[in-house]
Amino acid sequence: MSEDFTLYKDLFEYAPIGILRSTPDGRLTDVNPTLARMLGYESAEESIASIKNTISDLYVDPSHREQLIRMTLKQDHLLNFESRFYRKDGSAMDCLIHVRIARGKDGSVKYLEGFIQDISEQKLISKALTESETRYRSVFENTGSATVIVEQDMTILLANTGFQKLTGYSKEEIEGRMKWPAIIAYPKDLERMMAYHFKRRKFSENVPLEYEFILSDRQGNRKNVFVRVDMIAGTECSVASILDISSLKKARRSLRESESKLVGIVEAFEGFIYVCSANYRISFMNRALKQFIGKDKTGDLCYQAIYRLNSPCDWCGKKQVLAGETVKTEFRRPVDKRWCYAVSSPVFDIDESVMGQQTVIIDIHERKQAELATKEKDAFLRKENMRLRSALKDSHHFSNIIGKSLAMRQVYEMVLRSSATDANVIIYGESGTGKELVARAIHDMSERSGKRFVPVNCGAIPRELMESEFFGYRKGGFTGADRDKPGFFDQAAGGTLFLDELGEISEEMQVKLLRVLEGGGYIPIGGLESCKPDARIIAATNRNFAELVRQGRIREDFFYRIHIIPIYMPPLCERREDIPLLADHFLKKYDPSGLAKFGSHELNLLHNHDWPGNVRELENTVQRYLSLNSLDFPGDQCRCRPVIPAPLPDIGQDARGQLQDTVRNYEKKYIAEILEQCQWNRTKAAALLGIGRKTLYLKIKHLGIRQHS
Template identity: 45%
Template sequence: MAQMNDSNKSKTDLIKELQSLRQQMAAFEKMETQRRDTQKALEESEERYRSVFENTGTATIIIENDMTISMVNAKFEELTGFPKNEICNRMKWTDFVAEEDMERMKQYHVKRRQDRSLAPTEYECRVHNRLGEYKDMYVRIDMIQGTLCSVGSFNDITAFKQTEKALIESERKLSKLMGNLPGMAYRCKNDSLRTMKYVSAGCKWLTDFSPFELIDNSKRAYMDMIHPDDRDHVYDQIQSSLAAGRPFQMEYRINTASGQLKWVWEEGLGIVGEDGAVTEVEGFISDMTGHKLEEEQLIKENKSLKSSIQERYKFGDIIGKNRSMQDVYEHISKAAVSNANVIIYGESGTGKELVAREIHKLSDNSDRPFVPVNCSAIPENLFESEFFGYKKGAFTGANVDKSGYFDRANGGTLFLDELGEIDLSGQVKLLRVLEGGGYTPVGGHEVKQADVRIVAATNRNLKEEVKAGRMREDFFYRIHIIPITLPPLRERKDDLPLLIEHFLSVYATSENMPVLDGNVLGMLYNYDWPGNVRELQNVLQRYITLKTLDFLPASVPRSVLAAGTNTDEIIQDAVSLEDAMDHFEKKVIAQVLAKNRWQKTRVASELNINRKTLFRKMKKFGLL
């Protein structure tokens, strides 16, 4: 029947059916092409998405509605130590969350799916890896639009958290340390009131105000605590230092909350803001009241010492209470605490080397060598070898190395006695050393630096030597830094009793201790002592042995013998040396007063003492 129907179809109908079939095939092919294109686009899109997912630079996962992880990237595998085939569709993301963060993460998951605004998209939590090691994570999770899935990324901030923790601990320790320090650490605004933004707990101990009362000037501005007489100076000094970009330090007074006046020491520096201006100041203020009281006490003691020095009659091995000797003692004390060169002026026999040794003994280098040199005894041709030393083979007879004076005095004091005897050639050689150029041993090549303190002595007027061309001016100024002048014995005869008593105690024994009668004392007192203390020492040594005074014949004037002829009538019995001298002085002064009709200026001139000394002695002996 079908065949009949087909056969009954006209050719036209068959052609139409064939055309329709072709159209259907063409449409199908078009649809298949579109499907393939769409599939390819989807695959390419998925590949791009997967590439982005894999290369985000952070550990990333896709979280399903039931918290199951459906996709992870390589970074997450690296983070957790689990491969993706063990994670995807098998593990929940909360399986990696630390116990203390678990409940919070679950709440966020549920609320996020109810309403995205109910849960934060960024937060911190701790996750663990396969080995059970925990890490701090900065997490960002948000919903994938049109789904119940979410995407989460994880940044490892463990190192940052450890640093943060260490910083917090450091700040805690610093705060504790600052709180225990006997002072106040602070940070304040750079304003006229010095408004405090931070103060350490030590402020209570320092100011009697609590930190709360000082911060933001809640109860008192710090600037108002500064003593009114110091306030402007403190502000000006701080501003001057800040403007110059340097730290500041100063001392001043404050009035505490309890009304106590304190001396404080402050050190601080400016904190520069982004605009380059000083916006804040940081520093530390400590109580120096005790130190200040000690300083004031030292000043008082120093004044007392200077006052008592007037009564001092001995300084080390130096004897004398004369006013000029008190000045010498003071100069010795000042020279001892300095490293500057010293020049000691004085006639022969006045004790220049004693002064030099005393300066060395009182200095910081007292445990180092003291090397005395008699400059007048060094021939010109041996000058360098004596001062600088020489090397073996430097000249005939130089069989071994020999150190010079500078080597032997290294770290200590080199005493150049009779400095004025050094000729110009020697001055040039010493000047090079004094100016830091060093010295070279004879026959050597190594330049050595001198670490010595120079103390020199002379009986010449070096300024006159410079004028006469016998001393270089530059050499003079290198030496003449701290001058000390020793008076001759004839200008301090009031020291004779002390000196005589000293030398007798040194050279005499109880068996041969001589008794000095008025005649002997008169001769000693009226003699001019051209050889000074050294001559007195020698005269007394001879007197102890020979029992007669033996002055240098050429230097003994007749008046010396005449002056003492009648003094023994004053002293009939043996008395102390000081009493004998007092008796003798009184008689001499009385005789000269009578001779000059009590014209005290003439008397003082004839006795070679000043009017003040004459009045003091007249009062002492009841002659006023």
């Protein structure tokens, strides 16, 4: 129905004759632009406002309106009723009125529709012909439309300027010489119009006054025209007014083509489309909906026919649609519980009021199920993440990583975050801090945990073999390649590739890895087809990558592809509170009996050591302790010499001062001797004294101890 309204509205707007609609009691409801222009108004709205909605005000003789109503109701329609309308400037327009009655279902008259033709020109022509040829000619020439007077033998007696422009012929070529069949393009039209010509002169009643035909001008161009023909009273001549409607015809054709395309789209659409009135009655259903229901349910209630409900759907949004809004929503279809997406739009009447609702339904069940599953998974992961975070607060280890210090809890936090994504990770830290353990923890907690974790020590691969190791090669790719060999990327497919000591990779290899990281893939040595790996990259380095970029040893674009999620592993000296946990862990690892223990003195020594080798050095120290029953640190020579404490000062009768001063002097002398013995290595001295390095610094400053040059 919406397409019919659109077609009617376009015809109403672009019709070449005036159209008005009024109620039986005389209230004017609508005027088309053509009639408004006839009456001298800029728009239809201006004409209605000026006439004040009372059609009787339009008539020069209001009694004509009453006469027209009586005749129309008697005949049920009225043709060729002549009257006069007032124009905007107060002048009168002669018009020919055709009236059609629109009735309701009960037979009552809903409105009258009048088709108005301005015949002022024809009236003037007729009048001019009777008064004088000269005066008639003047009026004839100044008519707006193409007009001719045709004699009984079909010769064109007179032709105005409009006709000359329409056909391209001159006045000399037309008047008295040309017969009107010369401008008829098609024989079919010619036969029909010649029959009209002769019947009209026999006063036959069934000869139409108005019709269309195809006109051919002097250049052979064909035009769609609308013609009105009347006999001139008392003569055998007829006057014809011709209007070029080619643009209107073109618009109609475009409209029909658009309608055909729209119908094709609607019928090919896999979703459901239907139109219903304000009272829920279906007026249109597309083919897909008919097939779904099993038959055409036009005229039925939409909620019953489509959704098998006893009342309107909750998601319908009828109220908003009737208010002129478009409503979009998702809902589950009651029939089969499938998720659907609906767009309901208003359908407007010619007077811009909403007369119904058009609804488009798309099945989104699979997408919605996936969306809900994703949300459910996200909720589960959030809960699991919160549980892990809560557990980490009191935990001494995370995966295979030992430690509960603040620095390590920050590392655990980054492991949790990075395991929830698939972005590249780079782990910074000194040698021996456990970078590979962190990489494995990220892999084990990620969605790739079911696939391989492939560790690669980039510094241990010769440069000439690096490409074949990473990308593999095909049989026959080079001398000695007697079989296909998968590379690291192939081995880590679907899993994680851990690149340790990444700073050792050459610039040439950086370029090739960069292409892989940017999605360009790689070609194995001896291969022809490009491979695009699905492997997550986790890199590690004990070097300052930013400094290597500044030095030009690492490409900047390669750095930014790798440096997406950075994790910084603290050295062991910055998380000394974890040393007892680590020491206990390694004792249990290398002494399954559990008999070996560290005393407070040993733990104090372990706590105060600098640990340049970090966790790896601590593990080796514990292993050496269990093997040799001796706690010593590589390179610490002062451990081999006994420490001889300084003798106590004499505090006999001659001793002066307070006890506090005596203790202070002794402490200063004792600490100074230990520092000299350790060659002022504050770390070693603090270990011998059994105090922290920071505490030793404070005592040196507080006691004023200075190194002798």
